[in-house]
Amino acid sequence: MPHAFRFIHAADLHLDTPFQGVARPAPGVARALREASLEAWERLVDLALEREVLFVLLAGDIHDGAERGLRAQIRFLAGVRRLDEAGIRTFVVHGNHDPLDGWSAVTGWPAGVTVFGAQRVESVPVEFHGVQVAVVHGISYARREVRENLALRFSRAGGPGLHIGLLHANVGSSAEHAAYAPCTLGDLAASGMDYWALGHIHRRQVLRDGAPWVVYPGDTQGRSPKPSETGAKGCYLVSVAGGVVEGLEFCPLDAVRFVEHRCDVAGAADVGALHARLAEALDMLRGEHQGLALLVRLVLEGRGPVxxxxxxDGVGDDLRATLRETFGVLEPFLWVESIVNATRSALDRAAIRARGADDFTAGLLAYADTLAADPEAAQRFVADSSRLLSVGQVERAVRDLEDDDPGEVLAAATDLALDAVEKGAS
Amino acid sequence: MIIDGWWVDGFGCLHDHEVAGLGTGVTVVVGANEAGKSTLLGFLRAVLFGFADRRTGEKLYEPLRGGRHGGRLRLRDGAGGVWTLERFADGARKTVALRAPDGREAGDGELRRLLGNVDAGLFKSVFAFSLSELQDLRSLDDQGVRDRIFSAGVTGAGKSARDVIKRLDQRAAELLKQGRGQAVINDLVRDINAKRAEVSEAERAAGGYGGLLKEEGALDLQLHELESQTEPLETRRRRLEALVEMHPQWLKLRELGAELAALPEVADESLPDRVAGLVESLTGQRAREERITVLAADEARARDDLAVHLGRLGAGWTVERVRAFDDSVAVRDEARGWRERLEAAEGESDAAARERDAAAGRVAALQHERDGVAAEVPEQEPRPADAIDADARRLSGLRSDVQDLQQQRLIEQSTRSPVAPGARVGLVAAVLAGAGAAVASALGYGQLAVGLLVAAVLLGVVAALGSASRGGRAARGPRAGGEGAPGARSASSAADDLAVRVAAAAATFGLPPVPARADLEGVQAGLDGERRARGEWDAASARLRDAERRLSSEAATAARLVEAATRAAAERDSLSDGWDAQLAERGLSELSPAGFIDLVGVIGEARAADAVVRNADRELAGIEAEARRWDEAAADALVSAGRAHVSHDRETLRAALLGLHGDLQRRLVVLADIRRGEESLTARFGADETAAESRAELASGTVVAWQEEESRLADQAARVKEEREAILEERARVRQRREEIERSADVAQLQNELESLRAELAVRVREYRELVTARELVAGTLQTFVRERQPAVLARASEAFARVTDGRYTSVEQDEAGDESVVVVSADARLTPEQLSRGTAEQLYLTIRLALAHEFARRSEPLPLVMDDCLVNFDPRRAAQVARLLVESARDGQCLLFTCHPETVELVLEQSGGAARVIELTSSA
Structure with a gap:
């Protein structure tokens, strides 16, 4: 087909990003995590060479921090050089994590690399066999916090071909990510672009599948056990023919994959039985994600004697350690990142409540119910209870952590207190 | 639960002490001092909650009057069931056994439930106390007492809410401690802070990358500028070095040029080679001159020798005859052959003559010897030796037979047995025949002798057979008919036969029939003499035959030698004639072959001398020609070099040639030196235009000036070099740092480590929050319970205390300070327990305990009150009020009141209307 070509749309590479929420990984796991984002980038380059794409679009947040880790910059430069040597062009915009005001170790890019500035939307035509087949429009972040709706600056100009808007933006003000360069689907549709190559939202999604295409490819490598970071991560391979996007093919690039697995403890008579059930589940996960290193968060839920x-104290840690010993040494490894105990106490709360006001446990449960019914009171109660966390260096360290949901804390604490009072504190 | 009874096996002073059927209400246990009341209180506590621990210092109450340490309690539950609780301590081994009302063994849980989940401390503080414990304020002020009273029955595993709080606090403290304590979160925070610092440092280092790049670029620029300054400096310095270095070479070249100009020019390019060739062959020329001298001397000596040799050959011998004479080896060999053959023929002739003469001598000697031997041989030949030997054998047999015969005769005479006449006749005939045969044999009648011998044998045999037949018969006779002396008859017959044989034999020797020993010896001697004579004859005959044989042989030999000697002489004469003919052919005569050979030798010497003369003449001519040619070539070379030579003296010629050769060689050396010098200059200065400048400078400058300039430039270059090295060093440092940063994964690794710590912190913080929230839930609930239920207890205590004090104190209240302590309120004051009198304070504590026990019973399980002499400090009125209070309190429960005061017994009996039970405890219990 005349003028048929492919390009790769990727975003949020976050090269050399530190992984969040992974406590004390084994040395081999830590090493794999440290290399994962860079390895994903190199896989992207390999993919571009293998599938002979015309160009590669990188929609911001190539690097994780304003300082753009030096190692990442050098590896990134090596990658775009490989692309350039193969005649593949690379178009880059910077996002909130790697705005243009950060320093760069790269003093000069290969000829085939276009890094869009932050002053205005630039438009770069792309030719294929001497014929202009696309125009890439793009603009970078000048600084981290860009609250302007940059999408409004885009307009179709520059000649024939597929018009692509390359932008790091938050469409529809997703609460999951900071509202940088906020815009709406309407804004994007009004721009006259044929394909919006977006970045910023780490969860892969196609907001519109035509007129125009609005696509978030997600990040190329999961960064934490958070829901938006779990599952396959990679890029889109976009096929174009006759100036029209024919289809998208998702290509996984991640070197290490975060997976959450929920397990109902009902029916597990004891910890041994639970361990067997979890081991079976982990085997299944390895089968599902064959050939990939996995970081698995196990969420235990439901009611049961276990x-x-x-x-x-220590039971969950022991269970995790045992599973790590078994699966952490496999190749590729499966690392049990954590075991979240979301199980509920097996105590019959209704029966406890029925004991009457003179019963201590019933009194305790009534007290907890009262707090749970008032989120503010619950928040205050939890905060007051853990006031030592608000002192000195501890407070400074805890401040950076994501807040625990007071309701969840209260619920877990209630279970803990009820079990302790009814069965004896262990 | 109430105590229905007890049995003390051994506990302090108590031994085998039993009480039963106590029931509800007040029971007064009365006893004098040392009767065992306090011991009994201890016994009840010990069996209910366990023996005191030796380590706590509490009294152990080991048995003083025998029995196992411990005993048994009968406990009645609310349903009326009776439980049996035994507890014994056998040393360190302690046993406990609870038996349920249905007889089964019950566990700890059931015991705890039976005791309302009260532990030893609470029981001692509220339910079973001595006077001193009543007075102990702390035993009631203990926060745990109230908590446990108010939360009694709420904990399922015998743990109080306070315990739950305590455990949660402990777990929380393991996670976080205030200040800079050692706990998980504290440690993590410290690790995170440290890691943050490391990350910052690594980021700062990475952030310096751009600066390093710039710095490296600036240093490169500096280096470039410095090197651009250095180059002309170094170029000039190198030229100066070269000028100084090459100046001596340049001077040398100048000298060589002058020397070359002084040397002869050579028009003919081949001249040096020609001269060199002549010089090279000069040695040969000298050798030729020496050879000419030697050859001339040799030629003269050879001519003298030739004359001498011709003189030795004699007249008629000239050089020409000598040269023509065939003195070839063949001739000399032929002469030697003649000499050998002639000498051999002469020798053979002489030898044959000598052998002929010797043979003749030997023949004569042998003839003489044969004659002597012939004279020794007797004319009469003796009898043959075998005949003599036959006679000797017969004589030996005869001698033996004669001996046998003599023996048999002796036997016969002893047996008197006559010999059979027939046998005797036969024997005699045989003997005679034998003797006749012997005689015939001896006389040479062989056939007759044989006939006689056969006849003798036959006769003998017949005689023997006859004798045997008779003998047989005789042998058989005695058996058949008993004939006498058959043995004697047989012996006689044998002797007769032997006698016949002897007679026959003796007759052959000419002896009588029975020869005597002397006869036999005589015959033997004759035979011996015959044998000797025969031997001597045989020996002489043999010698004669030998002499004759040798004589004959030698005579034949002598004849052959005569013939041989004759042939040898003829041969010798023939050869001599042949040699003479040979000489004649050569014109010689009367020379033996040896003489001829000598002559040929002299001729050879003459011919050799002649050859020497002729060879020397020939060689001299050749050498002289060569020497002349060399002289001519040398003279030509000199002429070519413009050095005409007129002298014919060879020495002068050679000297002139050598002089020319030396000049030519020197010219070549100078030219080569000049060429090398030019090459050195070119190698040092090059061949470009600057080389010409350098050469010009060599011609015009001075070494001193150049060295001064070079020194100045060297200083300048050293400074530049030093500066350059410093820049290089700095650039290497910057580059190394930059490369380290490029290789480093520090920031990424440290950030990951930081995130790992933060993740761990998040988990622990969440865990901490859950723990402390749970703790606060329990604590808050407990606080609410205490707050809400304590007023009721205080109201009950107020009422009781007002009754005891007859209304002096109206109420017991919680201290407004909120420190959990109480105050008593009278009409005009609020007093703390410390402000009350001892007795009143004890009454206050007692009423509070009763109120607590009541609250406990209401919320959980009623437990017995056990008091040891608690009323001793009360005045009679208040004691009576207290006694009434106790009776009322024990209406649905049980109160065991120990006292040593009979009035207390009376008081209780009075207040209970006589319903109280009294048990007397004696010191012998």
Whole structure:
């Protein structure tokens, strides 16, 4: 087909990004995590060479921090050089994580690399066999916090071909990410672009599948056990023919994959039975994600006799350690990132409440119910209870952490207190 | 639960002490001092909650009057069931056994439930106390007492809410401690801070990358500028070095040029080679001159020798005859052949003559010897030796037979047995025949002798057979008919036969029939003499035959030698004639072959001398020609070099040639030196235009000036070099740092480590929040319970205390300070327990305990009150009020009141209307 070509749309490479929420990984796991984002980038380059794409679009946040880790810059430069040597052009915009005001170790880019500035939307035509087949429009972030609706600056100009808007933006003000360069689908549709190559939202999604295409490819490598970072991560391989996008093919690039697995503890008589159930589940996960290193968060939920065991100090840690010993040494490894105990106490709360006001446990449960019914009171109660966390260096360290949901804390604490009072503190 | 009874096996002073059927209400246990009341209180506590621990210092109450340490309690539950609780301590081994009303063994849980989940401390503080414990304020002020009273029955595993709080606090403290304590979160925060610092440092280092790049670029620029300054400096310095270095070479070249100009020019380019060739062959020329001298001397000596040799050959011998004479080896060999053959023929002739003469001598000697031997041989030949030997054998047999015969005769005479006449006749005939045969044999009648011998044998045999037949018969006779002396008859017959044989034999020797020993010896001697004679004859005959044989042989030999000697002489004469003919052919005569050979030798010497003369003449001519040619070539070379030579003296010629050769060689050396010098200059200065400048400078400058300039430039270059090296060093440092940063993954690794710590912190913080929130839930609930239920207890205590004090104190209240302590309120004052009198304070504590026990019973399980002499400090009125209070309190429960005061017994009996039970405890219990 005349003028048929392919390009790669990727975003949020966050090269050399530190992984969040992974506590004390084994040395081999830590090493794999450290290399994962760079390896994903190199896989992207390999993919571009293998599939002979015409160009590669990188929609911001190539680097994770304003300082743009030097190692990442050098590896990134090596990658675009490989692309350039193969005649593949690379178009780059900077996002909130790597705005243009950050320093750069790269003093000069290969000829085939276009880094869009922040002053205005630039338009770069792309030719294929001497014929202009596309125009890439793009603009970078000058600084981290860009609250302007940059999409409004885009307009179709520059001749024939597929018009692509390359932008790091938050469409529809997703609460999951900071509202940088906020815009709406309407704004994007009004721009006259044929394809919006967006970045910023790490969860892969196609907001519109035509007129125009509005696509978030997600990040190329999951960064934490958070829901938006789990599952396959990679880029879109976009096929174009006759100036029209024919289809998108998602291509996984991640070197390490975050997976959350929920497990109902009901029916597990004891921790041993639970371990067997979890081991079976992990085997299944390895089968599903064959050939990939996995970081798995196990969420235990439901009610059952083993819930009280799990509430005991150290039981969850031991379970996690045992699973790590078994699966952490495999190749590729499966690392149990954490075990979240979301089980509920097996105590019959209704029966406790029925004991009457003179019963201590009933009094305790009534007290907890009262707090739970008032989120503000619950928040205050949890905050007051953990006031030592608000002192000195501890406070400064805790301040950077994501806040625990007071309701969840209260619920877990209630279970803990009820079990302790009814069955004895362990 | 109430105590229905007890049995003390051994506990302090108590031994085998049993009480039963106590029931509800007040029971007064009365006893004098040392009767065992306090011991009994201890016993009840010990069996209910366990023996005191030796380590706590509490009294152990080991048995003083025998029995196992411990005993049994009968406990009645609310349903009326009776439980049996035994507890014994056998040393360190302690046993406890609870038996349920249905007889089964019950566990700890059931015991705890039976005791309302009260532990030893709470029981001691509220339910079973001595006077001193009543007075102990702390035993009631203990926060745990109230908490446990108010939360009694709420904990399922025998743990109080306070315990739950305590455990949660402990777990929380393991996670976080205030200040800079050692706990998980504290440690993590410290690690995070440290890691943050490391990240900052690594980021700062990475952030310096751009600066390093710039710095490296600036240093490169500096280096470039410095090197651009250095180059002309170094170029000039190198030229100066070269000028100084090459100046001596340049001077040398100048000298060589002058020397070359002084040397002869050579028009003919081949001249140096020609001269060199002549010089090279000069040695040969000298050798030729020496050879000419030697050859001339040799030629003269050879001519003298030739004359001498011709003189030795004699007249008629000239050089020409000598040269023509065939003195070839063949001739000399032929002469030697003649000499050998002639000498051999002469020798053979002489030898044959000598052998002929010797043979003749030997023949004569042998003839003489044969004659002597012939004279020794007797004319009469003796009898043959075998005949003599036959006679000797017969004589030996005869001698033996004679001996046998003599023996048999002796036997016969002893047996008197006559010999059979027939046998005797036969024997005699045989003997005679034998003797006749012997005689015939001896006389040479062989056939007759044989006939006689056969006849003798036959006769003998017949005689023997006859004798045997008779013998047989005789042998058989005695058996058949008993004939006498058959043995004697047989012996006689044998002797007769032997006698016949002897007679026959003796007859052959000419002896009587029975020869005597002497006869036999005589015959033997004759035979011996015959044998000797025969031997001597045989030996002489043999010698004669030998002499004759040798004589004959030698005579034949002598004849052959005569013939041989004759042939040898003829041969010798023939050869001599042949040699003479040979000489004649050569014109010689009367020379033996040896003489001829000598002559040929002299001729050879003459011919050799002649050859020497002729060879020397020939060689001299050749050498002289060569020497002349060399002289001519040398003279030509000199002429070519413009050095005409007129002298014919060879020495002068050679000297002139050598002089020319030396000049030519020197010219070549100078030219080569000049060429090398030019090459050195070119190698040092090059061949470009600057080389010409350098050469010009060599011609015009001075070494001193150049060295001064070079020194100045060297200083300048050293400074530049030093500066350059410093820049290089700095650039290497910057580059190394930049490359380190490029290789480094520090920031990424440290950030990951930081995030790992933060993740760990998040988990621990969440865990901490859950723990402390749970703790606060429990604590808040407990606080609410205490707050809400304590007023009721205080109201009950107020009422009781007002009754005891007859209304002096109206109420017991919680201290407004909120420190959990109480005050008592009278009409005009609020007093703390410390402000009350001892007795009143004890009454206050007692009423509070009763109120607590009541609250406990209401919320959980009623437990017995056990008091040891608690009323001793009360005045009679208040004691009575207290006794009434106790009776009322024990209406649905149980109160065991220990006292040593009979009035207390009376008081209780009075207040209970006589319903109280009294048990007397004696010191012998």
């Amino acid at each position: 819930a009280a065991d799990l509430a005991r």
